Amino acid sequence: MVASGQLAPGAELPSVRDLAVKHAVNPMTISKAYSLLEAEGLLERNRGRPMTVAAQARSASPLTKRLQQIQPLVEQTVLAAKQLELSEPELLKSVRRNWENDSE
């Protein structure tokens, strides 16, 4: 949501407590997620105030970081393709087709 701009820089995030109760999830899960996003530079912690989306959030994420993020999905796709006995060119062709459809 940060990457897509749905949450603009400076936007305030709900408190850990509110988000945990709202989604019936252990608060430690939420605060771990917030900490991860903070470490990635997407969120900023503000003393005594809600966390906010970092000003540089969209552009701050370097290529390697973004690739790392998508890596598990890529691994899964490659694994599935191998199990389905698809060749590399066949998979790439499918990826390309999806890429082009999406950008139209």
Add this chain to the structure above:
Amino acid sequence: MSDSAVQASHLSKAFGAKQVIDDLSFAVSPGDVVGVLGKNGAGKTTLLELMLGFTPASGGAVSVFGHDSRRLPGNIKARIGFVPQQDELLEQLSVADQLRVIASFYSQWDAEFIGKLCDEWGVIPGARIKSLSVGERQKLSILLAFGHRPDLLVLDEPVASLDPMARRQFLEQLVETSVEGNCAVVFSSHIVSDIERLANRIWILKDGRLAWQGDLDSLKESIVRLHVRGTPEVLASLEIPEALSIRRDGDFATVVVRDWKPESLELLRKKYSVTVQAESLSLEEIFLELHR
């Protein structure tokens, strides 16, 4: 004295020759939400009853807020909320009377809070208990355990009969209670997805022992499924000491391992010259794998 809400060391319980709880040691801290998983008959109810001193241990000891569970003083009992698997409601009373009876045991009973929850959960004070459905009885039992704002909540399959809406409302309340009151929660359930959402610590009870006790994240890092690709001969020679199960099919093998370490991936790749990918499992899959 200790800061733990519950502390057990070498706790055991036998019924005749059957060892139901076998040498368990654990601690529950304020703010912890412990999810207890186990098959039918694994000893979950016995464990919860031992914790609260309802039944004597055959060996070891368990304490609540630093006091031996078998001799809990009144001021400690007043800090405990318990939802039994079989409710203990009084058939001839109305809901309001049942609430009044329980409230009279506690000086700190929060009538306003319970009134609000009755409204939200659709519990009708004027209804007769004998006319309630199983789910409505369960909601009332839960309210009775929440009303005095306990510091330790023990719930034995609290959601088994609740509809999805009521279950969700209960789960939200449970999170709120654990966060606001820094309450320690121990709850058993067969709804693994609920435990996965709510608990920060997991106990998996199997044959009277804890097949796992620890935080959810470490459990999910520890037990993973490996997808291995190599020649059938190489796959047949695979020896992985921590494997819980191995399935081979032609050029593929899937192996579920415990005590997994990410650096083992490279070791496996080199040792067997195979391609290996690790996949993390849901708590439900982990539970099933541990019982294979």
